[in-house]
Amino acid sequence: MTAGLEVDLHVPDRVAATFGAEPGSVLAIIGPNGAGKSTLVRALAGLLAADGHARLDGQDLLQLSARDREVGLVFQGQLLFPHLSALDNVAFGPRARGVARADAEHAAHQWLARLGIGDLAGRRPRELSGGQAQRVAIARALVTDPRLLLLDEPFTGLDVKVAMALRIELGRHLAAYDGVTLLVTHHAIDALTIADRVLVLDEGRVAQIGTPEEVSQRPRTEHVARLVGLNVVRDEHTLTAFTPEAVALSLTEPTGSPRLRWRGPVADVSPHGDAVRVLVHASPDLIADVTPAAAAELGLVPGREVWLSVKQTAVRRYATDPGLPGTVAP
């Protein structure tokens, strides 16, 4: 029997993914909208039919019905039962599995307290803020002591401060949790702060899997690069990665290495922190962060032709690795 999660799963036309995760580890699943993240989660939870296998501690989940999988799922948008109090929502799982009411409520109370909302036990979901409701949803999933915890975009819809606080707290709870956690997110920050490993899903396939450092430093695809906020340029057997801050924009052809020079029309201009992020349709698409003053001086409006360049010392080159662990043969 192998401990942990071992997945080779196929949902026709949606997802084909092979990957594994150690017990006690957090695997972040990132990818653009429509990449199949939620499909993967629902298939693992038993809410969607899938072929292949998903062995958890040696047992194939796909052979079990949803209720027998002992998987904790925190839904996107929480999906707390609106007619039940926070306490009854959390006690629902143990009660459904035959735990006596008093014991179930005791366990529910403990989990609510552990998540810092013990005093809100009597409230209905509509009387809770987004962050509070998300805590209840997490407590509801964890109280059943699942062997696999699935978190589907747990921070979506929360305001930035609340999301950050919850992120830190969730990271603490997950560190103490000995099952496997899959955290679906489209924020690179979740992957980089909480996860032990990151799986990048793109068009239903595993585009890259590795430690947060590997993925953020050496993204294998433009999509991954964009998710972690990097530019990446593919050149036969090497990839060249550089930050948007390292990119210089000019209206005339810059000097320097021709390999680190691109030309194209401005596609989008948007504020990014104190800077202005400029997306240029060069080949490939590149992003550059410039000061607002520079943006005004260059007259950066969509359609304007610009040159981009980056210094040799500001780029990182690495081999495109065809034998990536975790990628699926189509």
Add this chain to the structure above:
Amino acid sequence: MSVRVRDPLGRPPALLMLPAAVAVLLLVVPLVAMVAATDLRGLPEQLRSEPLREALWLSVLTSTVATLFCLLLGLPLAWVLARLQFRGRTLLRALVTVPLVLPPVVAGVALRTAFGRTGVLGEPLLELTGFSFPFTTWGVVLAHVFVALPFVVLAIEGAFRSADPEYDAAAATLGASRWTAFRRVTVPLALPGIAAGLVLGWARSLGEFGATITFNGNYPGVTQTMPNLIYVTRQSDQDAALALSLVMLVVSVGTLLVLHDRWLGTPGVRA
């Protein structure tokens, strides 16, 4: 009904306002006329009459028992229609809906063919148990269930549909069986709609006349419900028929108020 003089979108067109006003008159005038024509002084005496009390009691009793059966049979059927994917579901729903549009007299004839002493179900039932539905109070209940069940099923199906099936999914991941999810999630979420459906069914059976009289005749104390009584009284005593009708009007309006409360007094429980 107040129409603002200066509607920013312009005056409401007379082509719509006029027919609307006629519709209101058409719906209100008969009821007002009926109340106006009723001899209110003679009403207490009418209310004490034995046939009225018997018929009213029988109506309330049979409608309530019929509604109970509608709940026991209709709730599961509504769930099947709302939650299960299967071939022929559309056909099944169409079959369920037929009694809704069927003339009640035809319903009575159909019931007679099935449950009469020589009916396909009635004959074996009679041989096995010695019991036969027609001309009994149970026959009245059966007729009521037949005409009210479609209302109840469709109303509750709608309520189940608006209770997001994702909650069932959430319940399943928490280890709940489908029965547990039904009992603890689906039904509570659909409760206002279920209550509305039952009140609707109750009102439908209270007013049921055609199927009941065709299937069961009109025997005081056994099968003579309020509508039946009003029908026969109308032929001999106009004033008594008016008084009886007023009683039914009061009961119906009372039902409507309950329905209104259920629908508007309990806003959607979904967060």
